[in-house]
Amino acid sequence: MPHTFRFFRAGGFDQVRIDTAADLLALKELDQKLWVALSCPVKGIEFDTRTLALIDSDNDGHIRAPELLAAIDWAAARLNEPELLAQQLDGVPLSAIRNDEAGAPLIAAAKGLLDEGQNIISVYAASAAEAEYSARALAAWEVAGSAAKPLGDATEAACAALADVRDKLNDFFVRCRLAAFDTRAGDALNASDDALKSLGAAALSSAHADIAALPLARVDAGATVPLGAAIDSGINPAWASRMAAFREAAVVPLLGARAALTESDWLAIQDQLVGFVAWQAAKPAGLPPEADAVRDLERLARYVRDLLPLANNFVAFRDFYTHQGKGTFQIGTLFLDGRSAELCVAVNDAAKHASLAGLSRICLVYCDCVRNGEKLTIAAAFTAGDSDQLMVGRNGVFYDRQGRDWNASITKLVEHPISLRQAFWSPYKKLMRMVGEQLQKIAASKATAVEGKLAETALGVGKKVDGLPAAAPAKPAAAQQAFDVGKFAGIFAAIGLAVGAIGTALAAVLTGLLALKWWQMPLAIGGLMLMISGPAMVLAWFKLRSRNLGPILDANGWAVNARARINIPFGTSLTQLAQLPEGAERALTDPYAEKERPWKTYAVIAVIVFIAAAWWTR
Numbered sequence: 001m002p003h004t005f006r007f008f009r010a011g012g013f014d015q016v017r018i019d020t021a022a023d024l025l026a027l028k029e030l031d032q033k034l035w036v037a038l039s040c041p042v043k044g045i046e047f048d049t050r051t052l053a054l055i056d057s058d059n060d061g062h063i064r065a066p067e068l069l070a071a072i073d074w075a076a077a078r079l080n081e082p083e084l085l086a087q088q089l090d091g092v093p094l095s096a097i098r099n100d101e102a103g104a105p106l107i108a109a110a111k112g113l114l115d116e117g118q119n120i121i122s123v124y125a126a127s128a129a130e131a132e133y134s135a136r137a138l139a140a141w142e143v144a145g146s147a148a149k150p151l152g153d154a155t156e157a158a159c160a161a162l163a164d165v166r167d168k169l170n171d172f173f174v175r176c177r178l179a180a181f182d183t184r185a186g187d188a189l190n191a192s193d194d195a196l197k198s199l200g201a202a203a204l205s206s207a208h209a210d211i212a213a214l215p216l217a218r219v220d221a222g223a224t225v226p227l228g229a230a231i232d233s234g235i236n237p238a239w240a241s242r243m244a245a246f247r248e249a250a251v252v253p254l255l256g257a258r259a260a261l262t263e264s265d266w267l268a269i270q271d272q273l274v275g276f277v278a279w280q281a282a283k284p285a286g287l288p289p290e291a292d293a294v295r296d297l298e299r300l301a302r303y304v305r306d307l308l309p310l311a312n313n314f315v316a317f318r319d320f321y322t323h324q325g326k327g328t329f330q331i332g333t334l335f336l337d338g339r340s341a342e343l344c345v346a347v348n349d350a351a352k353h354a355s356l357a358g359l360s361r362i363c364l365v366y367c368d369c370v371r372n373g374e375k376l377t378i379a380a381a382f383t384a385g386d387s388d389q390l391m392v393g394r395n396g397v398f399y400d401r402q403g404r405d406w407n408a409s410i411t412k413l414v415e416h417p418i419s420l421r422q423a424f425w426s427p428y429k430k431l432m433r434m435v436g437e438q439l440q441k442i443a444a445s446k447a448t449a450v451e452g453k454l455a456e457t458a459l460g461v462g463k464k465v466d467g468l469p470a471a472a473p474a475k476p477a478a479a480q481q482a483f484d485v486g487k488f489a490g491i492f493a494a495i496g497l498a499v500g501a502i503g504t505a506l507a508a509v510l511t512g513l514l515a516l517k518w519w520q521m522p523l524a525i526g527g528l529m530l531m532i533s534g535p536a537m538v539l540a541w542f543k544l545r546s547r548n549l550g551p552i553l554d555a556n557g558w559a560v561n562a563r564a565r566i567n568i569p570f571g572t573s574l575t576q577l578a579q580l581p582e583g584a585e586r587a588l589t590d591p592y593a594e595k596e597r598p599w600k601t602y603a604v605i606a607v608i609v610f611i612a613a614a615w616w617t618r
Contacts (some may be wrong), residue, residue: 003029010321018311018318019087019281025076029314030195032561032580035315039064039559045328045399047310050127051302055310061124062557068307068314075303078103078296084163084304091122092303106300107291113297123305141283148279155276161249162273166243172216172225173263180221189219204422214237225262227251317549317564323573326401329553334367334408336396338578339388341365343381344398345556350377350412356555357414361547362566364385364414369398369406377405377451379552383571384420387415388429416539416547421574426536544568562595 003026007014015036018024032038037064042052055063055071076082081096095199097103110121112127148156177185182492191214199210216236217225226233227247235243251258254272255265312318314330320327328340334341347353350366357364362381369376378398382390388414398408549564580586 005030008322010565011317011562013562014317015316015321015562018308018316019086020082024072024085024308025312025495027072027081027311028427030315032065035065036317036560036562036564037314037558039557040314040328040556044331044348044556045329046326048302048306048315048332051306051310054299054302063314064559068311071303072307072311075300075307078106078300079304080521084618086308087304088306088308089119089120089304091123091126092297092304093120095119097300100159106297109297119303121297121300123301124300126294127351130291130298133294136413142277143277144282146274148275150272150276154249154253155273158250158253159280161242161246162269164298165239165246166409168216169225169261169266172219172223174223175215175219176223176263179219179223183221184529186220206237206240208238211236214238214562216243217443220588224262225266226260228259245488252323257265284497309577321570329556329558330401331378332398332400334365334378334396334398336365336367336380336394339382339385340576341380341382341574342576343574344378344382344550345552347377347379347556348507350379353379353555354412354414357552358550361416361543362414362550362571363390363418364392364552365410366412366414367396367398368411369408373408376400377411378408382575383547384419384575385577386425387413387418417543420537420544420568421538422540424537435568483599533604544571545569 002073003022005023005026006017006019008017009015015032016023016030016034020026024608036324042056042061042063048233052063053059056069057067057362072085075085078098079085079096080098084096092110094107094114097107097110098407099107109129109405113121113125151158165419175189178189195210202208202210204211213214214236217223217234218237225243226235227243228234229244233240241373249266250269250273251261254269258265309319310328313320317327319325320330329345331346333345334344347366354364354366357379362383365382367378367380369378376398390410392410393412396408396410398406400406545565545567546564548559549566550562553560553564563566
């Protein structure tokens with residue numbers, strides 16, 4: 001019978017529940033269109049890096065669905081009790097390993113690690129054993145290398161110089177043997193007249209490809225390769241520098257100084273260095289073959305511990321959406337501006353990440369985090385509060401999943417609506433900001449004019465004190481005077497019209513309000529505010545409903561396979577606002593508060609008197 005999967009609804013889509021080993025083993029039957037992700041990076045996420053490296057069988061830096069399924073099948077094939085995969089033990093019991101062709105080597109390796117009375121091989125013990133075997137293999141390789149270095153530390157340079165000319169020297173000596181076999185081959189195997197003529201029309205240099213393709217030296221029966229340093233030594237110019245390096249690094253140290261290299265000399269040099277080449281090729285990349293069982297034992301212990309939580313953060317995003325823990329992509333929490341942002345992801349390139357992550361419709365704050373010389377870049381999602389005080393340069397503190405604190409500084413913002421409350425007040429804040437900016441400009445202009453007049457007056461006083469006649473003010477022309485009068489008259493007329501229009505509008509609004517019944521007035525005021533704030537709220541509502549986690553993770557190398565939405569209630573839970581603890585006492589009197597006149601009281605009294613007089617007089 002096919003496995004019966006169970007699903008839960010979160011983020012606006014169905015996610016599979018992976019609670020048991022049967023759920024885990026049956027994932028290969030689940031249509032991959034129902035997987036939340038099909039690939040995730042092995043770096044930049046909060047998970048055991050060694051386990052991820054073992055699952056990443058092709059070592060491309062990503063774990064894909066087939067690799068996860070292969071890891072599950074590999075572990076199940078070596079366990080008597082596949083149910084262990086759902087228990088998340090910190091290792092594997094010896095009794096749970098199958099005693100068959102695949103499991104017997106693991107049992108033998110486990111017995112060598114367990115003390116008497118122990119049954120579980122922990123991840124730590126298996127990893128330590130793997131590291132010990134690797135160290136032993138590397139040490140044995142290093143010891144064998146001492147006998148494979150005829151020139152000591154200079155042997156590696158000699159091998160590199162030999163590798164640069166090996167094919168060309170082999171080619172030359174084969175040509176010479178053919179010339180010895182048949183005298184007619186001598187002329188045919190040297191550079192032809194046509195090949196040399198074709199070089200005459202080209203701009204030549206010693207690195208020219210057509211020159212390098214010519215024989216290394218003059219081919220003849222029993223010929224040798226010239227090793228002289230002179231330019232006219234008879235060596236192909238394209239190979240002169242490499243042959244000189246080969247002479248100094250290999251020929252002279254191994255055979256002594258000589259004017260030419262014979263074929264027997266060439267074979268002798270290769271024989272002396274062949275041991276070093278073989279030794280380098282034998283450098284252990286990991287465990288020696290006899291210790292494969294220890295490596296597989298570590299793999300099994302890690303899979304027993306880690307496969308279920310990895311599946312629940314790959315096939316489904318259970319930890320993230322249920323708040324039972326944190327998703328693997330959540331690397332910590334950012335505290336800034338009286339809030340804590342829990343959705344923080346690692347970022348390599350903020351500009352590149354923002355170009356795609358901006359499609360998430362989530363307000364993102366990019367921060368550079370520094371701690372003891374280490375540097376980390378993060379993107380934090382702010383999903384509650386407002387963005388009034390979020391700006392480049394502000395500082396906060398980032399706590400990673402290990403509890404370490406980092407100094408965080410904002411370097412970039414991707415602005416999107418954070419909440420409906422922010423959208424409601426945004427038109428009024430923009431209006432107040434615009435009015436404040438205009439008033440500041442007017443005040444600055446007036447201050448500049450006053451300072452100019454004061455400077456002019458001070459200059460006149462200074463001249464009088466020094467006994468110099470003050471410059472008489474220039475008399476404006478009559479035409480200019482008439483123009484200024486008309487100009488100022490027009491300004492005063494415009495001001496009067498503006499004041500009158502504003503007064504008429506206010507009077508019309510107030511008259512309309514007075515014509516309403518008392519219970520209708522709050523509704524009218526509320527309707528007016530809704531007309532002002534309504535468009536911004538509607539736009540914000542649509543954007544908040546369309547927030548998507550996918551672009552944030554895709555920008556980090558994930559292949560998110562679902563529309564992982566973050567709706568308003570869930571988004572609000574990802575950013576915590578500052579709140580007083582339960583039962584805390586709060587004093588509302590601020591001894592340093594600024595003293596204010598009761599203008600609000602005066603205004604309320606004036607409105608009440610005006611309304612009463614209007615009602616009395618109709």
